């Protein structure tokens with residue numbers, strides 16, 4: 001099935017690819033993340049295509065290509081391989097890809113692929129949760145362990161917006177404070193936090209893994225685990241601006257759980273995709 005972002009035909013010379021990943025195997029509480037890519041694409045034609053901040057129309061400058069909505073195998077390993085195949089396709093093209101989950105687990109197969117193309121990749125991780133358990137419900141790879149698996153690839157990770165952790169992650173909270181910016185620290189001193197993000201990213205290349213529960217649930221209630229006390233829309237936009245400056249190669253947006261009666265989270269994500277496109281469009285040579 002294919003549904004295009006903004007309801008527009010695919011560009012013949014796209015600079016941004018949207019890759020829907022309706023991947024859901026390990027969600028533990030509120031289920032439904034596999035419906036997110038479809039619902040996000042469905043609300044997108046309702047956006048204003050013009051960006052009021054940068055005064056440009058991103059699709060005219062960049063051109064979008066939307067990949068068709070893949071049907072995943074019911075076999076977990078096979079589905080991971082399908083994610084890898086798609087990531088390889090876009091990493092090879094050197095096209096900025098926005099992977100739309102699905103659950104957070106997809107970041108691991110994507111990053112495994114991107115690391116081969118960009119060995120010095122830096123991973124900016126926006127999330128309410130550390131996602132660094134070693135094991136969860138008997139499995140090594142799932143939404144609660146994914147960033148630990150990513151770190152085992154020897155990729156540097158900076159986690160921003162953290163406000164929930166398991167006891168198992170206590171040592172990480174204590175020993176790895178330089179690569180964690182808790183939500184309350186970010187909100188207390190935004191300037192210092194943004195500086196830390198910018199220093200971490202350096203000149204890139206950079207990858208952004210955006211778990212939508214980094215937002216405060218008052219702005220993005222449609223997520224699998226809505227944690228109170230999150231970042232605001234404008235705070236996340238400031239982070240996106242820094243990411244775009246650090247040779248961005250791809251990103252994922254994960255963990256949206258659509259609420260059909262209240263589609264504000266899906267709309268927020270569609271808007272976020274257009275926002276980051278506007279920032280990319282402005283920074284293109």
Ligand SMILES: [Mn+2]
Nearest residue numbers: 128129211213
């Ligand atoms: Mn999370």
